[in-house]
Amino acid sequence: MIGSGDVLLLATRNSGKTKEFREAFGKLGIAVKDLHDVEGIPDIEETGHTFADNALLKAKAVADIVGLPVLADDSGLCVDALDGAPGVYSARYAGEPANDAANNEKLLLELKRLASHSESAEAELVGERSGAPGKERLAESVEEHANESMKVLLAESLNEQVEEVEQEPEQEPEQEPEQEPELLSSARFVCSLVLYDPADGSHLTAEGAIEGNILREARGTDGFGYDPLFWLSSHGRSMAELSLAEKNAISHRGQALRRLLEMIGK
Numbered sequence: 001m002i003g004s005g006d007v008l009l010l011a012t013r014n015s016g017k018t019k020e021f022r023e024a025f026g027k028l029g030i031a032v033k034d035l036h037d038v039e040g041i042p043d044i045e046e047t048g049h050t051f052a053d054n055a056l057l058k059a060k061a062v063a064d065i066v067g068l069p070v071l072a073d074d075s076g077l078c079v080d081a082l083d084g085a086p087g088v089y090s091a092r093y094a095g096e097p098a099n100d101a102a103n104n105e106k107l108l109l110e111l112k113r114l115a116s117h118s119e120s121a122e123a124e125l126v127g128e129r130s131g132a133p134g135k136e137r138l139a140e141s142v143e144e145h146a147n148e149s150m151k152v153l154l155a156e157s158l159n160e161q162v163e164e165v166e167q168e169p170e171q172e173p174e175q176e177p178e179q180e181p182e183l184l185s186s187a188r189f190v191c192s193l194v195l196y197d198p199a200d201g202s203h204l205t206a207e208g209a210i211e212g213n214i215l216r217e218a219r220g221t222d223g224f225g226y227d228p229l230f231w232l233s234s235h236g237r238s239m240a241e242l243s244l245a246e247k248n249a250i251s252h253r254g255q256a257l258r259r260l261l262e263m264i265g266k
């Protein structure tokens, strides 16, 4: 369907995606166009429940109009602390029209809200646990239940017990300064690619995913979407601190594309 010297149409209006595909396909001598280069393609509603469903829906809708093979990408961020959200709704997480800055802001807000809830729950639990019997309560118990000679013995043992309870916990050894920035949740980027041929309705699907963590504060200026909040421990950088080529070498999109190219023998 595609080959050296070919032009490939992407069913996307996301210029961030197009840039990444241009970097990857450029090496194969394949020029890449997107929906900014083609007139008369309506907005395609993404009604699927999975990335693969939406990628097929976009590739087919555009290919059926232009009458040529089309590649579509449906992708998103799945955050564990949010039970996989925003997922297929990543582009419009903060509402329509899609806005990266608003999406990032909402993601941080949701995760910080969760973190502060679990911090106060933890503080309550620690408070309950530290309700060890105090000296006064133990002394009252001696008065209530012992005769005189027992009182002496019990009072001695009480003092020992209280000393144990009241002893300062041992000091933790000094920690090394933290290398990792503050992280809010594990997460992954997922990408489904569909290459659809309108000549016979055949299509190929390939997927990729990359694991990372959500940063408390944005870092870096490259990439798009949630890249500034996506921390890669293996690289000690955020996704937005990688060059195009570095991102393609590891990203969900790069992985899916290499799988697709393998399927078509490229």
Ligand SMILES: O=c1[nH]c(=O)c2ncn([C@@H]3O[C@H](COP(=O)(O)OP(=O)(O)OP(=O)(O)O)[C@@H](O)[C@H]3O)c2[nH]1
Pocket (backbone or CB within 6 Å): 011, 012, 013, 014, 017, 046, 073, 074, 075, 076, 077, 090, 091, 098, 103, 189, 223, 224, 225, 226, 227, 228, 230, 251, 253
């Ligand atoms: O930081 C990011 N780095 C990435 O590499 C990445 N890949 C996807 N995403 C997020 O997921 C949405 C896709 O939704 P999506 O597949 O519907 O695409 P889109 O609506 O942006 O364009 P289109 O291709 O549909 O025209 C995007 O907008 C982003 O929010 C990414 N964020």
Ligand SMILES: [Mg+2]
Pocket (backbone or CB within 6 Å): 046, 091
């Ligand atoms: Mg979309």
